[in-house]
Amino acid sequence: MKHDHAITTAELSMEERDMRSWKRKLIGAWVLTVPIAALMLISYGGIDIDENVMMGVPLVLGFFVIFIIGFDTIRGGLRGFYTGYFSMDSLISLGTVLAYFTGIGTVFGFMESYAGVSAMIMTIFITGKFIESKARGRATQEIKKLLELGAKKARVLRGKEEIEIDASDIAIGDVLVVRPGEKIPTDGLVIKGASSVDESMVTGESLPVEKTVKSTVIGATINQEGILYIRATKIGNDTMLAHIIALVEEAQGTKVPIQKLADKITNVFVPVILGVALLTFLNWWYFTGELSRALGVGISVLVIACPCALGLAVPIALVVGSGMGAQRGILIRKGEAIQTMKRVKTIIFDKTGTITKGVPEVIGFAATSKKSYVLERALSLERLSEHPLARAVVTYAQGTKPLNVRGFKVIPGRGVEGWIGTNHYLIGNRALMREKGVRVGKLEKEIAEFEVAGTTVLIMAEQKTALGAFALADAIKEDSKEAISALKQAGFKTVMITGDNRPTAEKIAARVGIDAIIAEVLPADKAAHVERLQKEGFVAFVGDGINDAPALKQANVGIAMGTGTDIAIEAGDIVLVKGSLTGVVQAIRLSKATFRKIKQNLFWAFAYNVIAIPLAMGGVLSPLIAELAMALSSVSVVTNANLLRTMRM
Numbered sequence: 001m002k003h004d005h006a007i008t009t010a011e012l013s014m015e016e017r018d019m020r021s022w023k024r025k026l027i028g029a030w031v032l033t034v035p036i037a038a039l040m041l042i043s044y045g046g047i048d049i050d051e052n053v054m055m056g057v058p059l060v061l062g063f064f065v066i067f068i069i070g071f072d073t074i075r076g077g078l079r080g081f082y083t084g085y086f087s088m089d090s091l092i093s094l095g096t097v098l099a100y101f102t103g104i105g106t107v108f109g110f111m112e113s114y115a116g117v118s119a120m121i122m123t124i125f126i127t128g129k130f131i132e133s134k135a136r137g138r139a140t141q142e143i144k145k146l147l148e149l150g151a152k153k154a155r156v157l158r159g160k161e162e163i164e165i166d167a168s169d170i171a172i173g174d175v176l177v178v179r180p181g182e183k184i185p186t187d188g189l190v191i192k193g194a195s196s197v198d199e200s201m202v203t204g205e206s207l208p209v210e211k212t213v214k215s216t217v218i219g220a221t222i223n224q225e226g227i228l229y230i231r232a233t234k235i236g237n238d239t240m241l242a243h244i245i246a247l248v249e250e251a252q253g254t255k256v257p258i259q260k261l262a263d264k265i266t267n268v269f270v271p272v273i274l275g276v277a278l279l280t281f282l283n284w285w286y287f288t289g290e291l292s293r294a295l296g297v298g299i300s301v302l303v304i305a306c307p308c309a310l311g312l313a314v315p316i317a318l319v320v321g322s323g324m325g326a327q328r329g330i331l332i333r334k335g336e337a338i339q340t341m342k343r344v345k346t347i348i349f350d351k352t353g354t355i356t357k358g359v360p361e362v363i364g365f366a367a368t369s370k371k372s373y374v375l376e377r378a379l380s381l382e383r384l385s386e387h388p389l390a391r392a393v394v395t396y397a398q399g400t401k402p403l404n405v406r407g408f409k410v411i412p413g414r415g416v417e418g419w420i421g422t423n424h425y426l427i428g429n430r431a432l433m434r435e436k437g438v439r440v441g442k443l444e445k446e447i448a449e450f451e452v453a454g455t456t457v458l459i460m461a462e463q464k465t466a467l468g469a470f471a472l473a474d475a476i477k478e479d480s481k482e483a484i485s486a487l488k489q490a491g492f493k494t495v496m497i498t499g500d501n502r503p504t505a506e507k508i509a510a511r512v513g514i515d516a517i518i519a520e521v522l523p524a525d526k527a528a529h530v531e532r533l534q535k536e537g538f539v540a541f542v543g544d545g546i547n548d549a550p551a552l553k554q555a556n557v558g559i560a561m562g563t564g565t566d567i568a569i570e571a572g573d574i575v576l577v578k579g580s581l582t583g584v585v586q587a588i589r590l591s592k593a594t595f596r597k598i599k600q601n602l603f604w605a606f607a608y609n610v611i612a613i614p615l616a617m618g619g620v621l622s623p624l625i626a627e628l629a630m631a632l633s634s635v636s637v638v639t640n641a642n643l644l645r646t647m648r649m
Helices: 002-012 014-044 051-069 071-083 089-107 115-139 141-149 240-253 257-288 291-304 308-327 336-341 351-355 371-382 388-396 430-436 441-452 480-489 502-512 523-534 546-554 566-571 582-617 623-646
Strands: 153-158 161-166 175-178 188-192 195-198 209-211 228-232 330-332 344-350 356-367 406-411 415-420 423-428 456-462 465-476 493-497 516-518 538-543 557-561 574-576
Touching: 014 051, 014 115, 051 071, 051 089, 051 115, 071 089, 071 115, 089 115, 089 257, 089 291, 115 623, 257 291, 257 582, 291 582, 291 623, 308 330, 308 582, 308 623, 330 582, 336 557, 336 582, 344 351, 344 523, 344 546, 351 356, 351 465, 351 493, 351 502, 351 538, 356 371, 356 388, 356 441, 371 388, 371 415, 371 423, 371 456, 371 465, 388 456, 388 465, 423 430, 430 456, 441 456, 441 465, 465 502, 480 493, 480 502, 480 582, 493 502, 493 523, 502 516, 523 538, 523 546, 538 546, 546 557, 574 582, 582 623
Parallel strands: 344 493, 344 538, 493 516, 538 557, 557 574
Antiparallel strands: 153 161, 153 175, 175 228, 188 228, 195 209, 330 574, 356 465, 406 415, 415 423, 423 456, 456 465
């Protein structure tokens, strides 16, 4: 655990180390460049300065700026000339080196010196790199914040004694004691106590979540009210927090398809510009006969064409977008999903655990006696059962007082029975009522309506007479209807896929506003249905179970619920930590906004070169002005990407 944590910390600190490195270079470069700039300004002001000083200072100070402080840039840029693979630094490297050596030519008296300008070009370039590194560092701070969320200490039960240990020393099966206001040290299962837990830092959900016995809890979330006793179920890299960090890192390291195109363009663009710069130099030298002027124009072309903005356009937007998603519980695992999402026309939802909670709830009730009388007896019996349907009845009957039950018995597949006072009671399905000779009587109409609606019906009987009936169905998530409505308004076709029978599926689809249903589907056939719908256009699939993994992989974009199984999460391109369908809407908006920024950045990067290169070739821009313009183009791309932070989701 400690070892893994150290590795992650080292990886996360790369951006900070990079920023500090550029900051040191920035300070050193400006300290050496300011005297050069001052000399040039004094000279332009008409004040006479010794010729040796004017030649020597830029050469000496410029050497340190270019070949010492800028050594990594020069080395990396010039490597392309013997490997054949040119980078963004190639043009800057060649331009500054050529400009510097004009200073040596000046010593021999045959050209004007650009040595001072070359130092300024490198310094401005370093300034731009520092701004870029700071932007990247800011964009990846979300991961650092996640890493820092984890508890440092944990209180563990050893026998009857509580001892404090490092959170990294927790073992699976340890019982943790978490008091109000404390962080939960790791993922686990509540075995004693009840409380509400603030999970906002992991899920993005602002409201606290109620936790009771058998509830799962996430490490790094905050216990708010009561004391919780939690059995650790996951530690180290298996925890939800570690998983989130890994997914965000993975997203920020992936490439969007459009970026691959930009990379190819850059590799062709650089040698083309080298040729253009050479032809520009030869043309100016031939027609003007001025070697210094021709060199200045050629250097301007090299410097202004440096495609830094082009190389930065895609990754900076992806880093900002994925960081924003992480803050809101939306993990973009694969960058290509951002580009693919804009082509999606149909969104398929698995029903259980996606549209619905995957647990039953009482949605209808009918009784021939007083409601409180029936609920009191139903609660008394069902609280003794562990069946999911029994728990749904207990939840529905909350607030009533349980009575003492004698002779309680579970009748497998049918229901339960027991004695309260001198009366015998049953709760179960029709088969149990028929078996025990119970008369449904006045409830027949209501029970038939419940059955037609596709619900599961439990009948409560006293002494062979039906007192009441409960209609149970899979609970629909609170925001499913709202989310599906938003997707339909955005122009998506919505489809629900389920193994349920058609009447049940139709009822659920009607309740949430789904356009179409695919019912009675075997788990293994989900991927085939996705493939069939892909013939009509790009498809996104939203699911959470093990049996959803093939469909998530088959879909053009797989959206996995973070509340689901690990295998489903691994199969998803986008993971929604809090398992809410509102997250689907937010993920789509974020994906589209991020890709929009990528396209804007690429447009401005290309437009800048289209305008600036002809100006440089025409001798309108000096090398120094060219470098300022190039630096500003990179800053504009960074600024535009960071405007993503202002979007409302």
